[in-house]
Amino acid sequence: MKLSEEKLRNLITDLESENVERTRAFDKMDKMGQAICAFANDLADRGEPGYLILGVENDGKISGKRINDEQLTSLGGWKTEGNLLPPPAMALEHFHFPEGDVVVLTVFPSAYPPIRYQGQVWVRIGARKALASDEDIHLLEEKRQRNGRRFEEQPCPAARIEDMDLELFRTQYLPKAIQAEVIDEDDRPVREQLAALRFYDRESETPTNLGMILFGKHPELYIPSAYLQYVKFAASDNAGDILTEHAYKGPLLKIIADLDGFIKVGIASPRSVRVSSLREEIVKSYPDWSIRELLLNAVIHRDYQIGNAPIKFYDYNGLRLEISNPGGLYGQAKPENFPFVSDYRNPLLAEAVKVMGYVNKFNRGISKVKAELENNGNPPPIFDVNKRTEFRVTLLPSDSPVKTTENELLNKHDAEINEPSNRGMPKNEPLKRRAGEINEPLKRPLRRDEKKNEQKKRLLKYIGAHPRSQQKELAKYLNISLATLKRLLEDMTSEPANARIEHRGSKKTGGWFIKS
Known part of the structure; x- marks a missing residue:
């Protein structure tokens, strides 16, 4: 129901209301995000919407500011930009008064709290907002249980905590989901940490379906459809001979990483095409980012309760690629409004994938794929x-494949070394395999100083894509010892004024970041 001007005037001047927050600015995004998060969590359980009113002073007077189209568009992106997880329901209205513009964000209480803004839970305490205490979070979790639970949150029958890859949770997910200082002060057992993030069910003392999909060592044993099948056919249909077949199984976070490497090397790998007797061009049949994004969409939106069917990734021998997943469009998404309207069958799974940095903003992928x-x-x-x-x-x-420069190609192949899909093969095998497709000098071993510089470049790129990376993770990525990595990091930070990376947080839970 839309606000009338009369009701808005009453909200603006009701200085004692606990469900109204005012701010004169239209661009204080952190302040707005915290307020939206607090209203959506509805700790007092009033069941009423909260109103974030922009363009108004604390004393209830309209500030006299005007809002431009760019600011209004930015405010309309709160549900899709990915900092509020899971995204709460809200509505935006713009009022034009003689005294100035006023924008109202109406935030509805979430049935599935706690909602987090940038990894933190905010609540309303009377007429002010504050970070939630452990007791506050416990109350919000109880509220979620009363409202019923999605498939993601239901306990996974017969699974035990021993069936989860807890090292993956501790070292890869937790540092990206929760701020370092919060982790440092968190002395709860791992079961409580998992439960707080909806990966473990306290009542049944078993992992949730979401926890098993993300961190289960063998989730397909408990959720039979939780894997992805790649098949390459020799012809244009399924009747052709199968040239290659592989089932990607295990923790979803590892499956995504393995697929990323496979797409770059096995599907979208650049190749040389002779255009004259003296010149070759580097081309590729598909952009790897688009394939990756569509596979992530399949992972996030599929119905994990439909039979035993996996996500299917079929390659018809260079003629076409097909990606299909069980479960059609969900909720508000309909054939007539696709892809402009989206809805989430698995919002908590979408949240986890966003936390890991695999997607940047919700509801933006299809347009970028195109x-x-x-x-x-x-x-x-x-x-x-x-x-x-x-x-x-x-x-x-x-x-008419895109032209790629030789330097770009070399960088791509170098980045593929030691990707998950190359595990188990000699370090330089991917380069050897393609050296003839690029040029002869690629076969020359790198000198020590060249190798060191290449390692530095790769570290910068990896840390940029994976903030808060820890030393063990970086050493594994470069396939070097911890001692060698430490020397490399010391060399890169020996002159603080010129250093491009820095370590933040404690030695135990902190990590490496690109220097801001």
Whole structure:
């Protein structure tokens, strides 16, 4: 229901109201995010919406400011920009008064708290907002349980905490989900840490379905559909011989990393094409980012309760790629409004994937997929959204593949060394395999100083993509010992004024960041 001007005037002047917050600015995003988070959590359980009123002084007077289109568009992006997780329901209204503009964000209480803003839980204490205490969070979790639980939050029958990869949770997920200083002060057992993030059910003392999908060592034993199947056929349909087949199983966070490496090397790998007797061009059939994004969409949006069918990633021998997942469009998303309206069957899974940095902003992926394909010379993706039990997208190869410079190609191949898909093969095997496709000098071993510089470049790139990376993770990525890594980091930070990276937080829970 829309606000009338009369009701808005009453809200503005009611200085004692506990469900109203005023601010004169239109661009204080952190302050707004905290207020939205607190209203959505509704700690007092009033069941009434909260009103964040912008363009108004604390004393109830309109501040006289005018809002521009860019600011208004930015305010409309709160549900999709990914800092509020899971995204709460809200509405935005713009009022134009003679005294100045006023924008109202109406925030509705969430049925599934706690809502977090940038990893922190905010609540309303009377007429002010504050960080939630442990007791506050416990009350919010009880409220969520009263409202019923999604499949993600339900306990996973027969699974035990021993079936989870707790090292993956501690070293990869937790530092990205929770601020370092909070982790330093958190002395709770791992079961409580998992339960606070909805990965463990206290009552049944078992992992949740979400916890098993993300961190289960063998989740397919408990959720039979929790894996992805890649098949390469020799012909244009499924009747052709199978050239390659692989089932990606295990913790979802590791599956995503393995797929990322495989896509770059096995699907979108650049290749040389002779355009004259003296010149070659480097081309690729598909942009790797688009394939990765569509696979992530399949992971996030699929229905994990439909039978035993996996996500299917089919390669018809260079003729086309098909990605399909059980479960059609969900909720408010309909064939007639796709892809402009989206809804989440698995919002907590989407939250976890966002936390890990695999997606940047919700509801932005399809438009970027189309743009990447167009830039690469590919036809638009073909979406089949009319089935109730399946979602399918087909990609066709590029007719005029993008030209890639030799330096870009070398950097891509170097980044692929030691990717998860190359584990178990000699360090330089991916380069050896393709050296003839680029040029002869690639076979020359790198000198020690060249190797060191390349390692530094790769470290910078990795830390930029994975903030708060720890030394064990970095050493594993570079395939070097911890001692060698420490010497490399010391060399990169020996002159603080020129250093591009820095360590933040404690030795135990902190990590490496790009220097701001």
